[in-house]
Amino acid sequence: MLVEAASGLAVELDHRVRLPGRKEDRFDLFLPGPDLLIDLDPAWTHNQPDSLKRDTAKAQAARAAGLVFVRIRARGLPAIPLPWTTHFEAGPGLDPEDWARAVGSVLRGRGLPWKELAPPEVATALMKGSQLWQQAVAAPATSALAAAPHLEAEFVANLTNPGVGLARMAPGCNDLCTWKCQEVDCGHEWDVPVYTRALAGRGCRKCGYKRMATKKRRPAPGTSLGDVNREMAAELVEVIGHPDWTAFDLLPNANQDCLWECPDPRCGEVYPAPLNRRTGQSSGCPTCARKRSTAGRIRPKPGQALVDRHEVIASELVEVIGEPTWMAADLRPSSTLPCRWRCRKPGCHGRWEATPDQRTRRGGTGKQCPVCKPPRKSRSRPTTTA
Known part of the structure; x- marks a missing residue:
């Protein structure tokens, strides 16, 4: 004036x-x-x-x-x-x-x-x-705070007019301000004018990029894991980080970490693995994989199996306990896997458990049928006379 x-x-x-x-x-x-x-x-x-x-x-x-x-x-x-x-x-x-x-x-x-x-x-x-x-x-008739109350928690400072807050700025104000994202896993700070927040409704850029990336990871109809690989989809327990997702929300080659359940009823192991590792390398349950690896190491070489070296003992094999699909050709004579045996002598119904190693000791005369095995000779001490 x-x-x-x-x-x-x-x-x-x-x-x-x-x-x-x-x-x-x-x-x-x-x-x-x-x-x-x-x-x-x-x-x-x-x-x-x-x-x-x-x-x-x-x-x-x-x-x-x-x-x-x-x-x-x-x-x-x-x-x-x-x-x-x-x-x-x-x-x-x-x-x-x-x-x-x-x-x-x-x-x-x-x-x-x-x-x-x-x-x-x-x-x-x-x-x-x-x-x-x-x-x-004085505060405008409609302030930025009244138009967008959720911005109060994210407002940090007015860079254009220091000390002026949201209550004294109109929603269309172009003052440059600093904002801080309140998401627990973010906390990103950025500088944009008030009107881009109060009128345009724009938010945290980093969170926006995450949402966009998540959207791009979602499959088109008919291209999801649930559509192209139903057997593997049936093993899915949970998508880590997205508990509401199903196999129909995943691309078969996605790198999303997931929890899987082994389909073998004797195992049922729940294990974590990225989806693309399962589809790209055809990997599955690590517990079963270790069992297969161990089984591969204990299998006999050609001509060295129980059936090759002890044909009579092999004919008495009923079952390999823990490996019901194995036969005498899958066992070494020195194997320590417990097995069930049945006596082959006519009229004997003896059944017992023993390892191949126990059966093949002492030249094949190791642990025999408990029913018809020959009695052990007793050793008597010599008597002395006075």
């Missing part, structure tokens, strides 16, 4: 213009008569590392748009590094008369009216200006 009182010109506060290629810019003062835009740059809002770069870009955009634009900067701030700009200073404090005199220098330099005010005129102008300032900084 000091500028209006001293110049007699109309002055608009917080004038907004959308320049080509930029979002909406805010100018502190606009004088419609001379069509003049003025920005006031106090040190407390223009001493940040990127402030000079931002102020320079705004001045260049205003000149490119054909606007008449002047900056008055606090003493001590670096000048705008553009050859066609004139450097005006005020401050370094926030004395309104000091800043008004700097505006007067700008107007006088352009041949516009300006007069020195008497103390009563200064007091009246300051009171009116204070009332207008309170209206300018």
Whole structure:
């Protein structure tokens, strides 16, 4: 109001213009008569590392748009590094008369009216200006906080106007702010204007990338694991990290970690494995794989099996306990696997358990039928006579 009182010109506060290629810019003062835009740059809002770069870009955009634009900067701030700009200073404090005199220098330099005010005129102008300032900084009719209350937890700081929070910004405000994602496994921080959050509804970029990646991993109809490999799909217990997913939500070559259950009723082992390892390498239950590997190591070489070296004993084999599909050709004579045997002698019904090693000891006369085996000879001590 000091500028209006001293110049007699109309002055608009917080004038907004959308320049080509930029979002909406805010100018502190606009004088419609001379069509003049003025920005006031106090040190407390223009001493940040990127402030000079931002102020320079705004001045260049205003000149490119054909606007008449002047900056008055606090003493001590670096000048705008553009050859066609004139450097005006005020401050370094926030004395309104000091800043008004700097505006007067700008107007006088352009041949516009300006007069020195008497103390009563200064007091009246300051009171009116204070009332207008309170209206300018008051909370908008609909704030960004009211339009999007969920943003309160994610709001960190206002970079454009430090100290101004969501309650004092409109949903369409273009102030650059810092936000922090509240997801437990994220915590990402990023800088975007308020309107992109309150109006456009954009959220955390990292979480967005995760959702997009998850969506891309979902199969098209007819291409899922449940469609192309039903036997393996029947072994699926759970998709780790996605407990609500089924085999119809997985691509056969996905690298998603899953829990599987061995289909062998004698095993039933539940084990973790990535899906692409199961489909690419045809791997299955690790417990059964170890059993097969062990069985491969204990199988006899050609011509060295129990049936080859002890045909009579092999004919008495009924079952290999624990390996019901094995026969005498699958056993070494020295094997320690427990087996069931049946006596082959006519009229004998003897049955017993023993290992092949026990049967083949002492030249094939080891553990024999408990029914018809020859009795053990007793050893009597010699008697002595006195």
